[in-house]
Amino acid sequence: MCDKIPMKTITLECPDRLHEQLSKLVAAGWFKSPEDAALEAVRRYLSLHSVELQEKQIMADVQWALNECR
Amino acid sequence: MSAGEIIAVLDAGPLIHLDELGSLRLLSGYREVLLPDIVEREAREHRPGIQINSIPGLVRVSSNPVAAESLFDLVAEFGLHAGELAAIAVLKEHHGDCLLSDDAAARAMAEAIGFQVRGTVGLILRGWQRKQISKVAARDLLKALPLKSTLHLRPGFLANVLEQINDRTD
Numbered sequence: 001m002c003d004k005i006p007m008k009t010i011t012l013e014c015p016d017r018l019h020e021q022l023s024k025l026v027a028a029g030w031f032k033s034p035e036d037a038a039l040e041a042v043r044r045y046l047s048l049h050s051v052e053l054q055e056k057q058i059m060a061d062v063q064w065a066l067n068e069c070r
Numbered sequence: 071m072s073a074g075e076i077i078a079v080l081d082a083g084p085l086i087h088l089d090e091l092g093s094l095r096l097l098s099g100y101r102e103v104l105l106p107d108i109v110e111r112e113a114r115e116h117r118p119g120i121q122i123n124s125i126p127g128l129v130r131v132s133s134n135p136v137a138a139e140s141l142f143d144l145v146a147e148f149g150l151h152a153g154e155l156a157a158i159a160v161l162k163e164h165h166g167d168c169l170l171s172d173d174a175a176a177r178a179m180a181e182a183i184g185f186q187v188r189g190t191v192g193l194i195l196r197g198w199q200r201k202q203i204s205k206v207a208a209r210d211l212l213k214a215l216p217l218k219s220t221l222h223l224r225p226g227f228l229a230n231v232l233e234q235i236n237d238r239t240d
Contacts, residue, residue, distance in 0.1 A: 057174060058191045058192075
C-alpha cells in the first residue's frame, strides 16, 4: 500500500551520535531501519508543530474538566 | 466510570510539565498510573531530578516491542516516536482506560482506537474540579505554564482557556 504514496528521496548526513541512537531503537525492535526511525522523527517534528490540532485537543480537555470531571 | 476506577498510562509530556510546575500530585486519584520504562527514561533525560516516586498509584511497566508491533501501521499514519508508541502499547496490553499525553499525534491515535486522553491542562483543571487545588491555584498553574514549563501555548490561546474558567464557581 505504501508504494502508492508519492515519495521523494532525501539524502541525509547524520552525525554518528544521532545515528547510534537511531540504531539503538532499531536494535530494540522499535523500527525496521535507521531510515525508518529518521522518517518517524520528521513526522513527529511536523506533528508537534500542528498548533491547531494541539489547541483543539487542549480545549477539549478544558470542556471535559469543566463539564464532566468530578 | 469514576476517576478512582481509571487506569491511566503516562506519556512523557504531562510527567515533565507537571514536574516543572512542582505539581506531580495532580496525578493522584487514578486506580493506577502506569509508567512505561522508555517514558521514564525520556522524562529523566529532560528532568534528572524528577520526583517520579511521589506519584500516587504509580506502577512501572516494561515496554514490550512485540505488543507494539501490531500498532506499526497506525504509527506510520500518526507519526509517533518510541515513548508514545510504548505508552499506547501499554494502554492496550494492560487494559488501560486513559492516555496522559500532550503530544498531538499520540492523542489523536489513542482517541482513534477508543481511549480517553487527557493532557497537562486537563490534569490541572481536573485537580481543581476534584478539589485537590483551589480555582486560584489552578489559574496560577495555567499562567505559569509558559513561564516555568516546556509546554508552549500561544498567549492568546492561554487567555482563552483562562476566560473559560473565569465564570465557574470554586
